[in-house]
Amino acid sequence: MNLPDGELLKSRVVEDPRDLLAAALDRALTGYAILEPQESLLLDAGGQGILTLQDGVPRLAYYTGTDRGGPAALADLATPGPYRVELYQLEAAVSTDLDATGGLQVTPGAPAERLAGDPALAASTRRSAPAAWCESGPGGAAADDESTGSESRRSAVEAFLDDAEKIEAIREQAREEAQARAEEWDFATPEEQAVEEC
Amino acid sequence: MVEAFAVASGKGGTGKTTSTLALGMALAEQYDVTVIDADTGMANLLFHAGLGDVDTTLHDVLADAAPVEAARYERFGLDVIPCGTSLDGFRDADPGRLREVVATVARDTDVILLDSPAALSSRSAVLPVVLADRVVVVLQPTIPSLSDGLKVQEYADSYDTGVAGLLFNKVRDEEDIESVATKTERYFDGPTLATVPASEAAREARRAGRPLLAHAPDSSAARAFAEAASRIDVRDRGADRVADRFRSAVIPDPP
Secondary structure (H helix, E strand, O other), X not given: OOOOOOEXXXXXXXXXOHHHHHHHHHOOOOEEEEEEEOOHHHOOOXXXXXXXXXXXXXXXXXXXXXXXXXXXXHHHHOOOOOEEEEEEEOOHHHHHHHHOOOOOEOOOOHHHHHHOOOHHHHHHHHHHOOHHHHHOOOOOHHHOOOEOEOHHHHHHHHHHHHOHHHHHHHHHHHHHHHHHXXXXXXXXXXXXXXXXXX | OOEEEEEEOXXXXXXXXXXXXXXXXXXXXXXXXXXXEXXXXXXXXXXXXXXXXXXXXXXXXXXXXXXXXHXXXXXXXXXXXXXXXXHHHHXXXXXXXXXXXXXXXXXXXXXXXXXXXXXXOOHHHHHHHXXXXXXXXEXXXXXXXXXXXXXXXXXXXXXXXXXXXXXXXXXXXXXXXXXXXXXXXXXXXXXXXXXXXXXHHHHHHHHHOOOHHHHOOOOHHHHHHHHHHHOOOOOOOOHHHHHHOXXXXXXXXXX
């Protein structure tokens, strides 16, 4: 996906992209967001996710790390966070050209559901989207009928669960974090207790 | 006998408080149950249990201004220890005293359910998972929720806290939950206790200030929670064990 230059509105590290998506929707922003998961362990090559927005509604998704687009890109991008996010505004005419890119479409509520886990935000995003985007779209998005829950969402969740390596990486990261915090917070772990009891 | 469970999810919005009270009411058919609002920064339980106007709450106990019994209310066949909503109460409460509260309650109840904070980002937020014998992980069939649930399990495991099971909540009809649940179980140490459908009854119950099992006991969600409770095999861990858990943990800093 070749992105035109846009006006940078925000650049920050966030726990999850919820606020970014909500702000874009509130402002009816046309442009794109770049999301970079900060946990490179979870994504072999690392990379950036690109999410285009039209009038605040997500339209296309692509992840450079796996060279996948659409719902698959959202599945690749779904990590426990944090993310570095950048939000760019575009002239509407430019973004219309982007919209012609095939095979990268996501249904309007999918990013809020899959990246932010926020069904309420997903629902309000769907309400703001042109009806045709929810029903079908160019590039074969017809199966992503989010008004009734969705083939693509199911497949994204199941694809996530099928990726044992990624899940093990999440667990490993959480284990290390839990152990480090146990020390930081002076919570004894079972091993330490056993030593004390000897 | 006594066993303490933390009802946790690692993220907000999964319906932990509804789940805690529903499991509590269902378990109360067989056991003496005490539910504690361990989310001291975001009190929620009192509204779900119709206790919005009580004077004494867990905040007072954690501030050493009242004994545990003064904040313990019998409602819906359970003992409920709610948190208050005032910022002053939160500021004065010392979450480290939660361990003493749990140890005190453990002397005269069979099941303790700790309604846990949404995040794992602070000492006081992790404390319920540290204090519990096992966690019930509340999930939704979304990637962020599953990721956070995995995180809860790893934290629990770090403190030798087991996993009693998984509760898929707010599940919509169209979601292929059986397949998702089967795949999810591969990564967790406990079974799926139930899949609870998204339910207008749960929202109505919250608005009415009554637990779901009291407000709409015949709803499909209430039946699913009852099924989940029936699959939890409560074990006797002994009151002393609860009191002794992590006695070397120093008292966390005040919020």
